[in-house]
Amino acid sequence: MPPGKGEAAERRAADFLLTKKVRILARNWRCRMGEIDLIADDGGILVFVEVRYRAKGRFGGAADSITAAKQARLVAAAQLYLATLPRMPPCRFDAILLDGDDAPRWLKNIIEL
Template identity: 45%
Template sequence: MLFTKLKTKAAHLLRGESAEEQAHDFLIDKGLKPVCRNFRCKQGELDLIMTDKLTLVIIEVRFRKTDKYGSAVESITRAKQSRIIAATHIYLSSHKTDGPIRFDVVAISGNGNIDWVQNAF
């Protein structure tokens, strides 16, 4: 039983890493420049941090195999947004920026469709 749980978790983590890699490459193709990946702190995790010209962009990557329980974009609750904002405050406490900050979402569906929502929240 324990092995099955570990195996399932590993597969889930691999799907997440794959979605983040796909989002990263997609955004680079759109002209964004990478700054940091998987910034972790007590408040949460920032999947991707990039710049779009002078704007610092915090990107939440979501993957949903199906929309049976809602789309990937719909899965970002107010609580999740609050955790991302709190983690951004921690990031900014040691990485100062003078430019604007934007929160984007890259939602990837099981069929490979990518939905990039700029200024998501």
């Protein structure tokens, strides 16, 4: 992805979530296990958000790019984030999919633990 495209996609995803009354707590949270694009609060539920952007669908859409390996890295990073909190909140993993200029798609609870 060209420089700036990822940042623009994450900004677009965050703006979309804000319109849904979701509060953004952190952006690009990094640890040794990887990165969490957005960490948010959706009505008291801690949400780890993976943002996926695809300009064109010729290699599959944005949803197709969330591989099992990516999911494992996201879970591992989330576990490290949760270890920094004083108590374990209810949480879930969501994805915001951006396919070209189409409207964002919000997939909730994409990983079952």
